[in-house]
Amino acid sequence: QVQLVESGGGLVQAGGSLRLSCAASGRTFSSYSMGWFRQAPGKEREFVAAINWSDGRTYYGDSAKNRFTISRNNAKNTVFLQMNSLKPEDTAVYYCAVRANGGGGLTGFEGLYDTWGQGTQVTVSS
Numbered sequence: 815q816v817q818l819v820e821s822g823g824g825l826v827q828a829g830g831s832l833r834l835s836c837a838a839s840g841r842t843f844s845s846y847s848m849g850w851f852r853q854a855p856g857k858e859r860e861f862v863a864a865i866n867w868s869d870g871r872t873y874y875g876d877s878a879k880n881r882f883t884i885s886r887n888n889a890k891n892t893v894f895l896q897m898n899s900l901k902p903e904d905t906a907v908y909y910c911a912v913r914a915n916g917g918g919g920l921t922g923f924e925g926l927y928d929t930w931g932q933g934t935q936v937t938v939s940s
Contacts, residue, residue: 816840816912816929823908823934826900830938834895836910836931847913847920848893849927850884852906852936861922862908865893873920877904900938907933 822834836848849864861875863884872884883896893910911927913919 816914818910818912818929818931820908820910820931820934823936825937825939828901828938828940830900831896831898832900832936834897834908834910834934834936836893836895838891838893838912841914845914845918847916847918848886849911849913849920849922849924850893850895850908851911851924852904852908853933854903854906857906859909859924860906861924863895864913864920864922866918866920868918871918871920873922875922897936900936902938902940905936905938907935909933 817840819837826832846867850862851859852862853859862878864873865884881899886893910931912929913926914928
């Protein structure tokens with residue numbers, strides 16, 4: 815069983831940056847992919863970015879392109895989400911998730927992710 819713990823959220827002014835971390839434990843991850851999603855109050859959960867654990871291929875949702883970067887540190891079993899040029903509409907709870915059974919394929923469909931973290935709040939003030 816995989817456990818995920820997010821960290822790095824907080825309050826930041828518009829235009830600022832944050833780096834979220836997701837530490838994974840419990841299993842090996844060679845054929846996994848991991849993703850970041852977010853959910854704002856009153857809205858559905860939205861795909862942000864995904865990364866192949868083995869080869870580092872990435873895939874981004876529209877809201878993340880050109881501003882956010884997903885990366886991983888295999889030695890530390892940690893995935894990061896670097897968020898730059900933050901906007902008030904980026905305010906949400908950010909979740910990381912593992913897709914264990916997709917052969918490392920990248921997707922924005924949340925139903926294909928098996929395990930989720932507890933989330934970390936990101937608040938961007940105007």
